[in-house]
Amino acid sequence: MAPVSTRLRRIAAVVAVATLFVSAHVGRFGTATAAPYGSAAAEDLPRRIISLVPATTEMLFAMGAGDRIAGISNYDRFPPETARLPKVGGLLDPDVERLLSLKPDLVIVYDTQTDLKRQLERAQVPMFPYAHRGLADITETMRALGVRVGAKSAADAAAARVEQQLAAISRRVAGRPRPKTLLVFGRELGALRRVTASGGYGFLHDVLELAGGADVLGDLRKQSVDMSAEMILARAPEVIIELHYGDAVKPENFDAERRVWDALPSVPAVRNKRVYLLDGSEFVVPGPRIVLAADRFARTLHPEVWGR
C-alpha cells in the first residue's frame, strides 16, 4: 500500500511542477495567454518568491505581495523593506546555492540568465522569466506577474495607476515645444570623455519622449550610443540631462561636473544653461517608480508648466 501512495504523491508533484512550468513559460508571452493560470487555488500560490530583478521586486511590493518575498538581488535598494531581505547575487553572479537554500517556490530571473534557468529547471524550481524592454512593457510585466503570483486585481490596479499617472504627465506637457534633449547615461567623471547617451529605444528614451522631450539621438536604433565630442557639437542638443545614481557624484561636486560641459560653448544647452544632473535610483529601475522618473524629466524639460 505504501509504495502506491508514494507513487501517487510523486505523480501529483510532477504534475504540479509541470503546471508551474507551463505557466512560467506562458508568462513570458504576456498577459492574455497567462490569464487562465491566475485562477490557481490559494494553496498553490507562491509564498517564497525570489526576485533577481530590482524592477520586479518593486512591482511585487506595489501589488502588496512584498511579504511573500524570500530573497532579492544584490542590487535591490527600494523599497526600504528590502534592506532586511536575504541577497542572492545578481544578473551575472547569481548565488545558486544560497538561492536554493531559501527554498523558493518561484524565482524571477532575467530571461538572459540561461545557465541559471537550466539549473533551476534541474532543481524543479518554478521560474518567471523577465525581459527588459520599453516603457509599455513595465505595466505589462506588472500584470503578468500579478497573475503569476495570484495578485491579479491588486497588480491590475497598480498598473492602471502607473498608466494614469504617466498619461497625466504626458497631457500636462502636450502642445509645448519639445526641446532636443541629450539624455546622458554616463561619462568619465570630471571630463567630457566616454559619454554614453540614450539612443532611439529603451524605457528611458520612451520616458523622455513622454515627458515632452525630443531625444536628440532618437533616429539611432541603439539603446545606448557612445558620443564623441564631434557628435555632441553636431547634434546641438537644447537640453542635456545627465543621470546619476548611488553616490557616484557627491552633491558638492554637482556644480563642477555640470561645468565640464562648458568646454563645448556652442551647444545650445550649454549656452542657455540647460545642463541638468539628476540623481536617483528611479532612473535605473524600470518599475512602478517610473512615474517619478517621468515627473522629474517633465519638470526639468518644462519648468514653466510647473510654475517655477
Next chain:
Amino acid sequence: MAGFGTLAAAAVLLAPLVGSTRIHLGTAFDRSIPYADNIDAQIFFVARLPRVLAAALVGSALAMSGVVFQALLRNPLASPDTLGVSAGAALGAMMAITFNLDFSLLGISAVPLASFAGSLGALAIVYGLSTARRRGTSALVLLLGGVTVQALLSAVIAFVQYLADFTQTFRNVRWLMGSLDVASYSPILAGLVPMAVAWAGFATLPRMLDLISVGSESAAARGVNIERTERIALVSASLATGAAVSLAGPVSFVGIIVPHLVRLFVGADHRLVLPASALFGGAFLIGCDLVARTIIAPLELPVGIVTAIIGGPVFLWLLFRRA
C-alpha cells in the same frame, strides 16, 4: 625615412579636415565669428585636432615602446603590454571608475591620473625585478617576471571588476576598448611630460640596442654598459607606454605590429627603426581613428577594433609577399 615623415605629416594635416560632420574651414578659422557661437571652429579645435594629436602621440609612443621592448627582451612577440605596464595602467583606471574617484589635477581628471599612477606602480615592480637580477641572468628572466606581473595585475583587475556595479562595469569595458576622443588639450599636454622623458631615453638607445639584440656578451665585449642600457630602455619604454595608455586606454596591435612592419621596409638598424616606427605608428593610428570615426557615421567604432582589423591583414600580406 622621408616617406614615413611625409606620411605622418600628411596624416596630421589632413585627418582633422575629415569627420562625421561637414565643416567649412573658412568658417572654422573666421575670427569675426565669436568662438562661443562658431560650431565649425569648435568641431575643428575641440573635437578633431586634439584627437588627431592624441592619436599621433599614442601611436608613436606605443610603436617606439614596442621596438624597445622587442630589442630589450630579444623577443619578436614582445609588446608594450608584455611586462605589465599596460595592465597596471588598466588597473588604475578600473579602480578610479569602480570607486567613483572624482578629483582633478591641473585639468586632468581622476581616471587618466589613476591610470598613469597604476602604470608607474607596475613599472616600479618590474624595475625592482630587473635590479634584483644578478649579472649574467638572461633577458628571459625579466620576460617571465614581467609576464607574471602582468598576469597578477590582470587578476586584480578582474577582482576590481567584480566589485563594480552594472554601470561601472559598462564604463570599465568601454575604457578597455580605448578611445582617442580626448576633447581637450590638457590631457595631451600632461602626457607630453612623461613622453619627453621617454624620448630623451630613446635617443640614447639605438646604437646599443643594435648591439644588445645581437647578444649581450658580444655587446659587453664592445664596451656597452648592458645593465645601464637595459634600465634606460625599460624605464623609458614603460613611461611612454604608461602615458599612452592613460591617455587613450589600451589600443591593441600598434605596439607589436608597427615595429615589424617598419622593419620590413628599413631593415633592422635601430637608428632607422626607432624614428620610422614613431612616424609610422603615429600616422597609422591617426588613419585607424579616422576610419573608426567615419565608417559607420554618425556612430563610431572603438579605435582598438580598427587597428587590429586593418593592421592584421595588411601585415600578413606584407609578410607573405616578402617571404
